[in-house]
Amino acid sequence: MVMFGISFATRGIYGGVEWIFSWNNYIRLADPLYGNIYLRSFLFAGLTTLMCLVLGFPLAYAIARAPQRWQPLLFILVLIPFWTNFLVRTYAWFFILRADGLINSMFMGMGVISEPLEILYTDLAVFIGLVYGYLPFMVVPLVIVIERIPRTLEEAAKDLYATAWSTVWRVILPLSKPGIIGGCVLVFIPTLGAFITPYLLGGGRSMLLGTLIQQEFLVIRDWPFGAAISFVLMGMVLLALLVTRKHAEMVGPS
Amino acid sequence: MEEFAVGLRKVVKFHGDTIAVDDVSLDMTKGEFFSILGPSGSGKTTTLRLIAGLDRPDQGEIFIQGRSMNHVPPHQRPVNMVFQNYALFPHMTVYHNVAFGLQMRGHSVTEIKSQVGETLELVKLHEKPHRYPTQLSGGEQQRVALARALVNRPAILLLDEPLGALDQQLRQEMQVELKEIQARVQSTFVCVTHHQEEALMLSDRVAVMDRGQILQVGTPQEIYESPVSTFVAHFIGLSNSVVGRISNYDGTMCTVMTPYRFSIQATTPKDHSSAEEVTVIVRPERVHLSPGPKHDGYDNSLPALINKVSFNGGEMFYKLDLQDGLVWTARVPMALRPSHRFQVGQHVYVQWHADHGLVLTH
Structure with a gap:
């Protein structure tokens, strides 16, 4: 509530908040510069979510259908990254992505490339970092949903001439819909506002909503404008949630 | 094939x-x-x-x-x-x-x-x-x-x-x-x-x-x-059974000595050696109940006490105490005369033909 109030206030000369009501902060957001950042953020979040789904679905399926005694172990392997600090995990990517990092030395050693690829401090690095960081949020709800799909349904599909691919496409995927929607929401929302990953792996060159808000609050110390950006973001997230809710309700009668 | x-x-x-x-x-x-x-x-x-x-x-x-x-x-x-x-x-x-x-x-x-x-x-x-x-x-x-x-x-x-x-x-x-x-x-x-x-x-x-x-x-x-x-x-249907040993076998008919105070006459197509251990099975619908010991052509007749009576619409089910915890069931169609109906506690005779007793070796 305080933040909502602040978003209508004006920035003081030294970064304080002066309680003069104005729409200025919201009007400033109409600037194409910021619109662009919103668009970029949505694109990033959307691509990250999609990639998490593409990677997470087979992984979740494999875990859900693994022999009972293997399941806890596999689950732990997915969740292990959560035991380490998010910062540490993100810094770990430095060693993999940087000019003399794992990927570059491997490819150069194999003679695939002669010059080190510039991955660190690019959008690609941010993308990789985000997918890595939020993959478990996709996998866990999917495993839970897929586990509850009776195996006999797959056998029935097989018995009715379905190939493995069409069994997944026609039976498993539609029945995983609640998990897919849940996982997508869990990945999409935090990536939309993520700032550590873009800040560290993007090296400040990759401006996203999260980094923008952080800058406004901590660097430029324009709290009112930062608050305004946050509220527009929040409104969009709520809107997106409502849309998915509506969509989730359309999945057959439960 | x-x-x-x-x-x-x-x-x-x-x-x-x-x-x-x-x-x-x-x-x-x-x-x-x-x-x-x-x-x-x-x-x-x-x-x-x-x-x-x-x-x-x-x-x-x-x-x-x-x-x-x-x-x-x-x-x-x-x-x-x-x-x-x-x-x-x-x-x-x-x-x-x-x-x-x-x-x-x-x-x-x-x-x-x-x-x-x-x-x-x-x-x-x-x-x-x-x-x-x-x-x-x-x-x-x-x-x-x-x-x-x-x-x-x-x-x-x-x-x-x-x-x-x-x-x-x-x-x-x-x-x-x-x-x-x-x-x-x-x-x-x-x-x-x-x-x-x-x-x-x-x-x-x-x-x-x-x-x-x-x-x-x-x-x-x-x-x-x-x-x-x-x-x-x-496994297939209700059945009454009693274990015993073959005591007399003449090619078709055998006598089975039971551990109870009775023996049973049964026909069997198989060859049996004397003293062979067998189980005799009698289906509940093959069992005839009589108020008295009169044989009426039945080869077997054993005294029993009616323990329980139940009714499923078309048939009466009688639970029968024979001897020493040996419990059998009789299944009697309702179409039979009312004189064939009995009450709990009544003494009856369980009767059946020799060829309705199945002699099984295992």
């Missing part, structure tokens, strides 16, 4: 360390209704899954229409299965559930439409094609499962406990209907059940299975009237 719809040759299947199917050989004739009957864990469902191709045998060979199936995946077998609990696709309507198999084989839309319509009519569900499985009753779901398999016109239809989830009345209605449907489509039906009455009612032939082995194969009458073992006798 040609004349058989399905043939199993020395099939063995392990589940981990335990043997689920133990050296099973079976032949199912084209167009017959064949049931595999056994208690849970007897390996009957595994046998069905082996025929469907959902499991692979560890040893032995399975033939369908004369072709070895050992390297044929399930979707290439002329076989469809009605799963236990139906395994209907919950996100699809009745129509799409039934159409699934045809769609997967790439039939044209018009062809699918006409065949699905036809099959839904066969199972009397043509008025509900747009319902989802959860909107249907248990009996209706059962019909969808049946239609979903039958629409593919399989040479062999496999049914895993098809009526197991239905209540008694629905079960009896569906038994009749299943028979009618089988007569219409003329496929071979292979049904797995633990319900003996169902197996007897539906089947042309029954295989009784226990602990992975086939104990007996035969028509329902054969299995009911001449079971090969006490297990089969007890």
